[in-house]
Amino acid sequence: xxxxxxxxxxxxxxxxxxxxxxxxxxxxxxxxxxxxxxxxxxxxxxxxxxxxxxxxxxxxxxxxxxxxxxxxxxxxxxxxxxxxxxxxxxxxxxxxxxxxxxxxxxxxxxxxxxxxxxxxxxxxxxxxxxxxxxxxxxxxxxxxxxxxxxxxxxxxxxxxxxxxxxxxxxxxxxxxxxxxxxxxxxxxxxxxxxxxxxxxxxxxxxxxxxxxxxxxxxxxxxxxxxxxxxxxxxxxxxxxxxxxxxxxxxxxxxxxxxxxxxxxxxxxxxxxxxxxxxxxxxxxxxxxxxxxxxxxxx
Numbered sequence: 493x494x495x496x497x498x499x500x501x502x503x504x505x506x507x508x509x510x511x512x513x514x515x516x517x518x519x520x521x522x523x524x525x526x527x528x529x530x531x532x533x534x535x536x537x538x539x540x541x542x543x544x545x546x547x548x549x550x551x552x553x554x555x556x557x558x559x560x561x562x563x564x565x566x567x568x569x570x571x572x573x574x575x576x577x578x579x580x581x582x583x584x585x586x587x588x589x590x591x592x593x594x595x596x597x598x599x600x601x602x603x604x605x606x607x608x609x610x611x612x613x614x615x616x617x618x619x620x621x622x623x624x625x626x627x628x629x630x631x632x633x634x635x636x637x638x639x640x641x642x643x644x645x646x647x648x649x650x651x652x653x654x655x656x657x658x659x660x661x662x663x664x665x666x667x668x669x670x671x672x673x674x675x676x677x678x679x680x681x682x683x684x685x686x687x688x689x690x691x692x693x694x695x696x697x698x699x700x701x702x703x704x705x706x707x708x709x710x711x712x713x714x715x716x717x718x719x720x721x722x723x724x725x726x727x728x729x730x731x732x733x734x735x736x737x738x739x740x741x742x743x744x745x746x747x748x749x750x751x752x753x754x755x756x757x758x759x760x761x762x763x764x765x766x767x768x769x770x771x772x773x774x775x776x777x778x779x780x781x782x783x784x785x786x787x788x789x790x
Contacts, residue, residue, distance in 0.1 A: 493611060493785075494670060496655065497572050498540070498656075503531020507568065507570060510569070510648045510649070510651055511750075513566060513570055513571070513648055514644065514648055516565075516566060516570055517563065517566045518560050518562075518645050519560055520543065520561075520562040520565055520566070521561075521562035522558075524557070524558040524561050524562055524704050525558040527688070528557050530556055530673075531554065532554050535552070535712075536551075536569035537550070537551055538551075542627070543584050543624070544621075544624045544625045544628045545621040545624040545625070545734060546624060547623075547624040547627050547628050547727070548623075548624075548627075549623075549627060549669055551627075552627040552628065552631055552681065555632060555636070556632060556636050557735040559635075559636050559639050560635070560639065562773055563586075563644065564641050565641055566644070576700065577643060577647075577696075577700055577701055577703075577719055578702050578703065579704045579741050582701055582703055583599070585699045586699070586703035586704045586707065587703050587704075587706065587721040588707065589704055589707065589709075590703065590704040590705065590708035590709075590711065591707040591708070591710065591711040592707075592711070593704075593707070593708045593711070594707060594709065594710065594711025594712040594715065595711045595712075597708070597712060597763070598711070598712050598716050598720070598750075599715065600717040600759060601750055601753070601755055601759055602720050602722070602750070604614060604755050605737070605743070605744065605750065605753070605755055608739070608743070609739065610735055610737055610739040610743050610744050611720075611722075611735060611737060611744075611750075612735060612736055612737075612738060613733050613734070613735045613763045614734045614735060614736060615733075615734040616732065616733060616734060617679040617721070617730060617731065617732055617733070619732050620706055620718060620730060620732050621730070622718055625714070625717055625718045625729070626714055626718065628735055629710070629713035629714055629717055629718070629724055630655075630710035630711070630713055630714045631710065633709060633710065633713055634706040634707070634709040634710030634713070635706055636668070637669075637709065638692070638696075638702055638705045638706045638709055639702065639763045641662050641665060641666045641689070641692065641693075642662065642692055642693060642696040642702060642705050643696075643702050645658075645661060645662045646658045646659070646661075646662040646693045646696060646697075647696070649661045649695070650778050651778070652780075652781055653659035653780045653781070654696060654770070654777070654778045654779050654780040654781075654783070655776075655778045656777070657780065658693065658778075659689075659690055659693045659694065662689060662693050663685040663686070663689025663693060664685055664689070665682045665689075666684065666685060666688065666689035666692070667681045667682060667683075667685025667686070667689050668681055668685070670684050670725055673725050673726035673727065673748075674727060674728075674747075675726040675746070675747035675748045676725075676726050676748060677722070677748065677752070679752060680725075680745070680751065680752040683719060683745075683751060683753075683756070683757050684725070684750045684751055684752075686753070686757060686760065686761065687756055687757045687759070687760025687761065687764075688760060688763045689698075689750070691760050691761075691763050691764040691767065692705050692708070692709065694761075694767035694768055695708065696762055697767070697771055697776065697777075698770045698771055698774075698776070700714055712723075715730055716729070716749065716750065716751075717729035718731050719732050719733065720732075720733050720735060721733045721734060721735040722735065722749050722750055723745075723747065723748060723749035724749055724750045724751075725748070725749065725751055726749065727749065737749075737750070740769050742754055
């Protein structure tokens with residue numbers, strides 16, 4: 493007779509619970525951030541709102557370090573598993589797939605707006621600063637926001653409350669997080685929640701790869717700003733193409749940029765529907781824990 497493994501005690505169950513792991517991640521990120529902040533100050537690096545053009549690889553690496561270390565700690569020490577969603581062997585192919593998809597998506601939106609006369613190219617800028625914007629909009633947003641929104645919030649909420657709740661919660665958090673951006677409105681936050689929050693959540697669900705999400709997120713931002721010269725989430729950009737948006741705000745997104753455009757919302761909704769169709773065909777949508785228990789005992 494095989495001996496039964498002892499069940500974990502109450503403290504262990506609390507630590508490994510979904511709420512416990514959420515708290516552990518954010519607390520550990522904050523504590524690591526305090527240490528990294530001391531290192532940052534000791535190196536004499538600039539504080540406050542740094543212009544994109546002045547951000548260096550070291551600055552962006554120190555910004556991301558608390559999030560990355562807290563996630564590795566959560567997965568390896570608390571969950572005691574491999575980082576399959578960030579497996580090294582998947583890095584290159586999945587990043588390239590995401591980068592290509594993100595570039596294609598923003599190019600479709602820009603092309604559609606151009607065809608409608610809402611996106612106008614005025615010329616070419618030859619003094620574009622690429623490094624800083626790519627670090628902030630591509631690496632910073634792609635890595636940091638995807639780990640928090642999809643790797644932590646979506647994944648853990650899905651584990652407890654199911655896929656539908658995870659999509660709702662992660663999309664609300666993701667959209668709400670953009671409310672403090674320049675030129676943000678309630679509509680722009682809602683648009684980002686619907687077109688990007690839901691899509692990236694389902695993209696992670698069907699691929700189980702943060703690499704794909706990071707690549708798509710990074711390419712979307714970099715193509716908008718440094719390439720097409722469109723404001724990215726409210727931040728004005730000096731891109732390779734000197735351009736401007738014209739027409740009604742509902743079409744162009746106004747000062748916030750095309751992420752608040754109905755054209756982007758339509759494309760994002762289409763991509764979301766495609767990912768949902770894949771999930772439904774695979775029967776991979778996760779029910780909430782109480783329905784899983786009912787099935788297990790039914």
